[in-house]
Amino acid sequence: MLLIPCPYCGARDEHEFRFGGEAHIARPENPDKLSDEEWADYLFHKTNPKGVHFERWVHEAGCGRWFNLARHTVSHEIYASYKVGARKPEVPE
Amino acid sequence: MVCRDHAIRYGRREFAPLKGGHGKPPRRYRGATGPVSRYSIFSLARNALDYHRGWQKVWRSPDPKPEYDVVIVGAGGHGLATAYYLAKEHGITNVAVVEKGWLGGGNTGRNTTIVRANYLQDASTGVYGHALKLWETLSQELNYNVMFSPRGLLHMAHTEHDLKEIARRHVANRLLGIDLEFLNPRQVKTFCPIVNISPNARYPVLGASLQRNAGVARHDAVAWGYARGADARGVDIVQNCEVTGFRIEGGRMQGVDTSRGTIKAKKVAVVTAGHSSVLAAMAGLRLPIESHPLQALVSEPLKPIMNTVLMSNTVHVYVSQSDKGELVIGASADLFYSYAQRGSIMVIEEQMESLVDMFPIFSRLRMMRKWGGIVDICPDASPIIAKMPIEGLYFNCGWGTGGFKAIPGSGHVFAHTIANDAPHPLNAAFTLERFSSGNLIDENLAAAVAH
Ligand SMILES: Cc1cc2nc3c(=O)[nH]c(=O)nc-3n(C[C@H](O)[C@H](O)[C@H](O)COP(=O)(O)OP(=O)(O)OC[C@H]3O[C@@H](n4cnc5c(N)ncnc54)[C@H](O)[C@@H]3O)c2cc1C
Ligand SMILES: [Zn+2]
Numbered sequence: 339m340l341l342i343p344c345p346y347c348g349a350r351d352e353h354e355f356r357f358g359g360e361a362h363i364a365r366p367e368n369p370d371k372l373s374d375e376e377w378a379d380y381l382f383h384k385t386n387p388k389g390v391h392f393e394r395w396v397h398e399a400g401c402g403r404w405f406n407l408a409r410h411t412v413s414h415e416i417y418a419s420y421k422v423g424a425r426k427p428e429v430p431e
Numbered sequence: 432m433v434c435r436d437h438a439i440r441y442g443r444r445e446f447a448p449l450k451g452g453h454g455k456p457p458r459r460y461r462g463a464t465g466p467v468s469r470y471s472i473f474s475l476a477r478n479a480l481d482y483h484r485g486w487q488k489v490w491r492s493p494d495p496k497p498e499y500d501v502v503i504v505g506a507g508g509h510g511l512a513t514a515y516y517l518a519k520e521h522g523i524t525n526v527a528v529v530e531k532g533w534l535g536g537g538n539t540g541r542n543t544t545i546v547r548a549n550y551l552q553d554a555s556t557g558v559y560g561h562a563l564k565l566w567e568t569l570s571q572e573l574n575y576n577v578m579f580s581p582r583g584l585l586h587m588a589h590t591e592h593d594l595k596e597i598a599r600r601h602v603a604n605r606l607l608g609i610d611l612e613f614l615n616p617r618q619v620k621t622f623c624p625i626v627n628i629s630p631n632a633r634y635p636v637l638g639a640s641l642q643r644n645a646g647v648a649r650h651d652a653v654a655w656g657y658a659r660g661a662d663a664r665g666v667d668i669v670q671n672c673e674v675t676g677f678r679i680e681g682g683r684m685q686g687v688d689t690s691r692g693t694i695k696a697k698k699v700a701v702v703t704a705g706h707s708s709v710l711a712a713m714a715g716l717r718l719p720i721e722s723h724p725l726q727a728l729v730s731e732p733l734k735p736i737m738n739t740v741l742m743s744n745t746v747h748v749y750v751s752q753s754d755k756g757e758l759v760i761g762a763s764a765d766l767f768y769s770y771a772q773r774g775s776i777m778v779i780e781e782q783m784e785s786l787v788d789m790f791p792i793f794s795r796l797r798m799m800r801k802w803g804g805i806v807d808i809c810p811d812a813s814p815i816i817a818k819m820p821i822e823g824l825y826f827n828c829g830w831g832t833g834g835f836k837a838i839p840g841s842g843h844v845f846a847h848t849i850a851n852d853a854p855h856p857l858n859a860a861f862t863l864e865r866f867s868s869g870n871l872i873d874e875n876l877a878a879a880v881a882h
Contacts, residue, residue: 340775378719
């Protein structure tokens, strides 16, 4: 069970949140120029690391806002919680 | 509860029968402790006279050789079945299965063992139907009791939408020769008397789809049976041997680096379920796969009470009763990514609420154990069973929450793919390239409850 620090509301129970997948995936700048393989990579392929993952969450049953977490996918430890648009924080390897 | 009239039919489709008889290990091979003996009532009696001191090891534990024709990464059900069919159907026996932990310790030994074939798309019906056909004779084929029990599977409808979805899937399945029946609430009650069909339920039962030849099997036995059969044909199963990298030269596979040294092989087949993205990254590839925890739990043992497998997408739970008497209960995967084989308690709480809603009789039952696996989910909820862009590299993954049922069929077609360096007709659609071409095989509806 995760205790998730919302950057707006503070630490709350996982029940209040919804997971939104990998963060920092930028929309293609020139969609018309993309090959099918590049589209597949943008739409479907995932980094899915065993280690630190940068990911989106929404505080659905709270403030309703989206934000990002840096979380370890083995220990589930949360290293950072930060607002959408902020840079990737430094985290231990 | 087997109803032979409803045995799976393939309609107009023709599949090549498996070669050979009932999996008798070849005589010439001698295991580490002597020739491999068949299990039978006679061997049981013979060993009883000796106070059961004469049983042999079921497989050897060899050190890896420096080179093999094929290295299979991952000794789960799919990897072991692949090794078995490579040896048996294609005569390729210079094969190693390398496993970082113990054989069958991944999802194969953690799953809730539901076997069914009522998926929606043609490609899925092909491969899951092929598997179901093999399940029916698997114990004889392997000379190992996998305890396949086709006790029927009820897929519940609680809303108008569920009814429509079931009707659509019935028609799709019938066209491909998979028989399903529709039961109204009264018939559901007759088939499985402990279901609550009261119209006052939170989500009243409006009907159910019944696949009579679906059921459950013994998960460990499937891994052990295939391991024994592969080992008897000369395949080396190497446990405690983690693959840490690939040797790739000029776009061709040359071998694998492992915790027990480098092993050369021109063909490497990766069957690592939740760890598929990790292995892909070692080869510089990205997959459309997410790794999630999937949990299950069992109750204290009861006398026989649940005669079938029951699943509900809307109320979101599924349950069957094991031969030990425990109720085996599961539902959805945790939403976040994880490699921890551990999920959140809220997921368990939700599925227990659903269970009690459907079966008020279970409300005071105590639960004994819960556990988790790491499931590899594709966006279209269908697997990838294919050659990779690197020559000599093959992946079989993306089975997600429902690959146990597919083990015999998947191993069979994957062995064909490796032996011929070209897919079997039944797995030709399950490529990685489908995500670029747009030919997805969407099973999100039929696979919605994790199982
Ligand atoms: C709780 C739960 C319930 C389920 N219920 C059902 C069900 O009812 N019906 C159904 O059909 N399916 C079900 N499934 C899904 C099913 O269990 C899987 O799809 C199936 O078992 C996958 O088999 P596999 O052989 O591909 O993977 P696994 O059995 O997971 O085997 C993969 C192996 O690869 C090994 N490995 C990983 N990385 C490396 C490495 N670097 N080097 C060497 N080895 C490595 C792992 O240790 C593991 O043993 C369930 C899964 C879970 C977790
Ligand atoms: Zn908030």
